Amino acid sequence: MAEIRLENVWKVFGKVVAVKDVSLTIEDGEFLVLLGPSGCGKTTTLRCIAGLERVDGGRIFIGDRDVTELPPGKRGIGMVFQSYAVFPHMRVFDNIAFGLKMQRVPRSEIKRRVQAAAELLHIEDLLQRYPAQLSGGQRQRVAVARAIVLEPEVLLMDEPLSNLDALIRLQVRAELKRLHKQIGSTTVYVTHDQVEALSLGDRIAVMKDGEIVQVDDPTTVYENPADVFVGGFIGNPPMNFLPGEIAAPKKDGFLVLRAAGHEIPLPEEFVPALQDHVGKPVTVGIRAEHIEVVPEPTEGALPAQVLVVEPLGSHLLLTLEVGGETLKVMVDTDLRVEPNAEVWLRFDPAKIRFMDRETGKALLP
Numbered sequence: 001m002a003e004i005r006l007e008n009v010w011k012v013f014g015k016v017v018a019v020k021d022v023s024l025t026i027e028d029g030e031f032l033v034l035l036g037p038s039g040c041g042k043t044t045t046l047r048c049i050a051g052l053e054r055v056d057g058g059r060i061f062i063g064d065r066d067v068t069e070l071p072p073g074k075r076g077i078g079m080v081f082q083s084y085a086v087f088p089h090m091r092v093f094d095n096i097a098f099g100l101k102m103q104r105v106p107r108s109e110i111k112r113r114v115q116a117a118a119e120l121l122h123i124e125d126l127l128q129r130y131p132a133q134l135s136g137g138q139r140q141r142v143a144v145a146r147a148i149v150l151e152p153e154v155l156l157m158d159e160p161l162s163n164l165d166a167l168i169r170l171q172v173r174a175e176l177k178r179l180h181k182q183i184g185s186t187t188v189y190v191t192h193d194q195v196e197a198l199s200l201g202d203r204i205a206v207m208k209d210g211e212i213v214q215v216d217d218p219t220t221v222y223e224n225p226a227d228v229f230v231g232g233f234i235g236n237p238p239m240n241f242l243p244g245e246i247a248a249p250k251k252d253g254f255l256v257l258r259a260a261g262h263e264i265p266l267p268e269e270f271v272p273a274l275q276d277h278v279g280k281p282v283t284v285g286i287r288a289e290h291i292e293v294v295p296e297p298t299e300g301a302l303p304a305q306v307l308v309v310e311p312l313g314s315h316l317l318l319t320l321e322v323g324g325e326t327l328k329v330m331v332d333t334d335l336r337v338e339p340n341a342e343v344w345l346r347f348d349p350a351k352i353r354f355m356d357r358e359t360g361k362a363l364l365p
């Protein structure tokens, strides 16, 4: 198996900079998800790694080999693409066996490896069918089997689940995760679905306008987004943002947050990150599940008005207005609230995140 290393990679199409000075190391055996909105350069980055695009700058390494100038066939990679091209005129067995036949692997070994790949993906009963006789999800699994049967050092997948319905997507997603544990290929997985990214990735690289804005494990990306863009892209609902200001009260060394005309005392651990921002405007980020709704006014609670109540089964999603701003709050289903009700909000101070109001960048300790 092999590590993948991108060093200052650029790809330009005319006036569009699709990949802008991307440097990234994907560890041996790691499952890395490239996540970002449409057009941010995910597919192009993947195609550069695969050798389907020539880079306009920078170098790409797989293991110890500089593959920048190598054609796709010499890079030791397997690929699964969004439009899962399976050969319609071949039975499932022959579709999966195709790459092995090209490599002139002996027949008995082909049989054994196709069988093993099919079992991993639970399609062993479908080997004699033609693709037209399969459901979309089964066809998708054939495409994945065809890539993994080659036991590639590197597996590249571009939105492989995007054509599946929600339920099959969940199933195949879990299968992919299990599969990765079993075969251990260094995997780069492209998606614009943030839930998929959180569920699959050892790490997530978030892209925007051709650049990587954050690379971290899913929990860190969710809890400590590098900027307003990441916080607003990841999570359902996205992170809430409010304008605020940091103030230093006279009597002790702690800081308070002024937001929506109220003051929230902040825990001591925020002092190093925020002391240079006293008196300056910040953007306050808080997740929907870190806001508590209380029916009575209490100290430090922000008054809010309920706009919308959405039952989501396991939770209620409230849309509230606070000092002219709209917030989303996740609460237990046993909370009885009606639209137009007045409520009070308490932020869990340890979960509040601060961004520079001008740059949008997180102010991290």
Ligand SMILES: Nc1ncnc2c1ncn2[C@@H]1O[C@H](COP(=O)(O)OP(=O)(O)OP(=O)(O)O)[C@@H](O)[C@H]1O
Pocket (backbone or CB within 6 Å): 013, 016, 017, 018, 036, 037, 038, 039, 040, 041, 042, 043, 044, 045, 192
């Ligand atoms: N062959 C091409 N010629 C010209 N422009 C291209 C080409 N391929 C991609 N682009 C442009 O490069 C940018 C990045 O495209 P890319 O396909 O990498 O985005 P993406 O992140 O995969 O988006 P999506 O989620 O929609 O698949 C886009 O602005 C796109 O229009």
Ligand SMILES: [Mg+2]
Pocket (backbone or CB within 6 Å): 042, 043, 044
């Ligand atoms: Mg794409």
